[in-house]
Amino acid sequence: MLRRVWSLVIKEFIHLRNDWWLPAFMLIGGASELLLVGWATSRPITNLPLMVLDHNRTAQSRQLVIALENTGTFQAPQQVSNMGTIEDALNRGKINAAVVIPPDYSQQMVSPNGQPTVFVILNGAESTPAEASLRAMQGVAQDIGQQIVVQRLGLNPNEFAGFDPSLRVWFNEALSEALYTTPAELGLMLEFTVLLFAALAFSRERELGTLEQLLVMPFSSMEIILGKSLPVIIVGFTDFLLMLAMVHFAFGVPVRGSLLLLMILAFGYLLVELGKGLVISVISHSQHQAFLLVLLVGMGDFMFTGYAAPVEGMPQALQWFANLVPAHHWLTILRAILLKGAGLDVLWPHVAALAALGLVIGIFSLRFVRGALD
Numbered sequence: 001m002l003r004r005v006w007s008l009v010i011k012e013f014i015h016l017r018n019d020w021w022l023p024a025f026m027l028i029g030g031a032s033e034l035l036l037v038g039w040a041t042s043r044p045i046t047n048l049p050l051m052v053l054d055h056n057r058t059a060q061s062r063q064l065v066i067a068l069e070n071t072g073t074f075q076a077p078q079q080v081s082n083m084g085t086i087e088d089a090l091n092r093g094k095i096n097a098a099v100v101i102p103p104d105y106s107q108q109m110v111s112p113n114g115q116p117t118v119f120v121i122l123n124g125a126e127s128t129p130a131e132a133s134l135r136a137m138q139g140v141a142q143d144i145g146q147q148i149v150v151q152r153l154g155l156n157p158n159e160f161a162g163f164d165p166s167l168r169v170w171f172n173e174a175l176s177e178a179l180y181t182t183p184a185e186l187g188l189m190l191e192f193t194v195l196l197f198a199a200l201a202f203s204r205e206r207e208l209g210t211l212e213q214l215l216v217m218p219f220s221s222m223e224i225i226l227g228k229s230l231p232v233i234i235v236g237f238t239d240f241l242l243m244l245a246m247v248h249f250a251f252g253v254p255v256r257g258s259l260l261l262l263m264i265l266a267f268g269y270l271l272v273e274l275g276k277g278l279v280i281s282v283i284s285h286s287q288h289q290a291f292l293l294v295l296l297v298g299m300g301d302f303m304f305t306g307y308a309a310p311v312e313g314m315p316q317a318l319q320w321f322a323n324l325v326p327a328h329h330w331l332t333i334l335r336a337i338l339l340k341g342a343g344l345d346v347l348w349p350h351v352a353a354l355a356a357l358g359l360v361i362g363i364f365s366l367r368f369v370r371g372a373l374d
Contacts, residue, residue: 004219008227015204016231026197027239030189034243038182038251045132049095050074051086058106064118067143068099073136086121096123097133112152116144171339182247183338184307187331189243190266191273192298194236198277199290201228207286221373225366229274236270256341262334265351269330272358275365282372301327326361329354 016023050068054061065077074097080086086098100119108114120137122130172179205211214224244262247253255262276297284290304311304322311322322328329350336342344351 001223004223005226005230008219008224009230012201012228012231016235019204022197022200023235026193026235027242030193030239030243031246033189034182034185034246035250037185038178038247044072045129046072047075048073048097048129048133049089050077050133051080051089051095051098052077053080053083053086053098053100055103056101056105060106060109061101064099064101064105064140064144067140068136071136071140073132090121090123093123093125096126096129097121097137099137109148116148178251179253179339180335182251182253183335184305184331186240186243186247187327187334188298188302188305188307190236190240190270191301191327191330192294193239194232194270194273195277195280195294195298196291197232197235198229198274199280199284199294200287201232201278202281203284203287203290206284215373221370224373225278225369229278232274232277233267233270236274237267240266240270253338255338257337257343261343262337265330265333265337265354268358269326269354272326272354272361275358275361278369279365282369301325304328305331307331323353324357326354326357329357 052065052068054065068074069076077099078095083100086095086100089095090098098121100121102117102119105116105118108116122133124130202211205214219227241263244255248255277294280290280293280297284293302308304318304325305327306322311319311328314322332350333347333354336347340346
């Protein structure tokens with residue numbers, strides 16, 4: 001049996017050598033995706049285009065403009081003379097924010113009872129730059145508001161103190177976006193890679209017209225499944241190790257937990273996705289159809305991983321459904337081991353859920369695929 005399975009494994013690797021684009025896509029495509037996502041998210045948002053319509057044109061309004069520029073979030077603000085220019089720039093997507101300073105801004109600033117206000121417009125069509133712009137605007141407004149309070153109360157600025165919480169961040173001290181996105185991308189790329197490779201196992205044979213030849217050879221259905229699965233496991237696990245090394249050395253994502261535990265659980269998760277991919281491969285009539293089914297299943301899983309939106313913020317029914325998605329537990333385990341250094345004493349509920357889902361999916365896929373081959 002081992003010799004027959006090994007001959008099938010060799011046959012699969014010969015297929016991969018002839019269709020070199022598939023392993024190249026699996027090994028290089030996932031690593032390239034991680035590289036681009038990590039590079040994009042590891043840099044703070046800076047140099048956003050900003051327009052200022054200053055109806056006041058005094059020292060106070062210039063101080064406001066300088067304070068906005070000093071935040072580092074915006075480029076040197078572009079001064080405009082009318083509201084139409086701002087509206088046109090927003091419609092064309094040339095700016096992310098605009099500030100309109102009213103004519104009485106300086107008078108309101110120096111008046112004992114004045115209420116200085118400015119009109120801020122954000123380009124909500126691009127939510128991430130809009131949120132960064134909003135945080136910068138709020139920071140400047142808070143500083144100016146504190147200066148006004150100190151001035152009107154006649155206090156010494158050095159002696160003025162307000163409520164200041166003592167903040168300590170665990171696990172991601174710099175609040176780096178890369179330490180959140182790159183582990184999540186790593187987990188999702190492993191899922192898509194294994195699903196796609198496994199989904200093409202039998203659909204490629206059917207499309208090439210060689211599936212019937214394979215079935216009439218002296219191989220049992222279990223031997224065929226093992227021969228098709230081992231190359232997926234080897235290439236998929238190699239891809240995982242490559243991507244793990246990239247996020248660690250290129251973007252400084254720590255591995256605070258047990259590396260051995262992470263590799264064992266990654267191997268188990270790989271088997272879970274392998275079972276799903278083999279079912280897709282058997283029911284697909286072509287490689288194109290298999291690819292589309294992989295996208296459908298992968299994007300469905302993506303919505304419940306907690307990457308795009310926190311699972312805790314979803315309706316209760318969707319939170320229950322998320323517990324049936326293996327990728328949800330896998331991403332939780334991956335982040336906890338890498339960033340928190342968690343072990344089985346903390347992760348056992350997710351490990352148990354992943355093992356239970358893997359057992360159900362594995363038994364179903366094995367029976368389904370063997371039945372289809374027989």
